[in-house]
Amino acid sequence: MAGPTREFWQERFTSGTIPWDRGTPNQQLLAWIADGTLAPGQRIVVPGCGQGWEVVALAAAGMAVTGIDFAPAALTLCRQVLERDGKQATLIDADVLHWQPDTPVDAVFEQTCLCALYPDYWTRYAAQLHAWLKPGGRLLALFMQVPPVADAPPGAIVGPPYHCDITAMRAIFPAMLWEWPKPPYPEVTSPIGKLELAVVLTRK
Numbered sequence: 001m002a003g004p005t006r007e008f009w010q011e012r013f014t015s016g017t018i019p020w021d022r023g024t025p026n027q028q029l030l031a032w033i034a035d036g037t038l039a040p041g042q043r044i045v046v047p048g049c050g051q052g053w054e055v056v057a058l059a060a061a062g063m064a065v066t067g068i069d070f071a072p073a074a075l076t077l078c079r080q081v082l083e084r085d086g087k088q089a090t091l092i093d094a095d096v097l098h099w100q101p102d103t104p105v106d107a108v109f110e111q112t113c114l115c116a117l118y119p120d121y122w123t124r125y126a127a128q129l130h131a132w133l134k135p136g137g138r139l140l141a142l143f144m145q146v147p148p149v150a151d152a153p154p155g156a157i158v159g160p161p162y163h164c165d166i167t168a169m170r171a172i173f174p175a176m177l178w179e180w181p182k183p184p185y186p187e188v189t190s191p192i193g194k195l196e197l198a199v200v201l202t203r204k
Contacts, residue, residue: 003118004160006070013073019192020112021050025057028188028198029109032140033061037200042106045132047096048113052078058109059087066090068099097124104134115144115161126172133203142188142196143169166197177204
């Protein structure tokens with residue numbers, strides 16, 4: 001497998017080397033909860049859930065949440081946060097490129113999973129997200145924007161995080177399969193100082 005391995009992410013969470021972790025839920029997610037984009041009772045999946053701040057926020061908002069990660073240490077941290085806050089969610093140790101829900105879900109919150117996957121796997125991952133969602137379901141995405149690295153060789157693939165160029169996103173989430181809102185898209189600053197573009201796609 002090209003790119004980061006399970007062992008790579010396990011070591012990151014075991015050692016606490018997780019600079020992307022906010023320590024709180026993403027403010028854009030809280031805005032989507034507040035404005036009704038996400039509603040109580042919905043079934044939602046959080047791929048690459050990590051320490052699980054968003055899992056807890058979604059559970060607190062009354063949603064049936066499934067958090068997926070293939071680093072056991074991440075799931076341990078997520079479970080601890082859920083127990084601390086007295087919330088419940090389903091946590092699954094799985095590879096997002098192979099896992100499938102029992103039935104299609106209402107929403108997926110995609111925050112840092114796509115940009116953590118080597119780009120060779122983006123098309124497969126996008127197909128997975130489409131398969132997870134029921135028709136009319138929503139993909140609430142935060143597409144990581146990574147500035148060019150000055151000393152990188154021309155054409156080099158640098159990451160993680162990998163740059164989720166909006167043109168590439170239109171290619172892997174094509175309009176024949178997804179309804180795109182019109183830009184501009186809200187910008188969210190990540191803990192590592194990079195911007196994320198907040199986009200809500202609707203599965204056709």
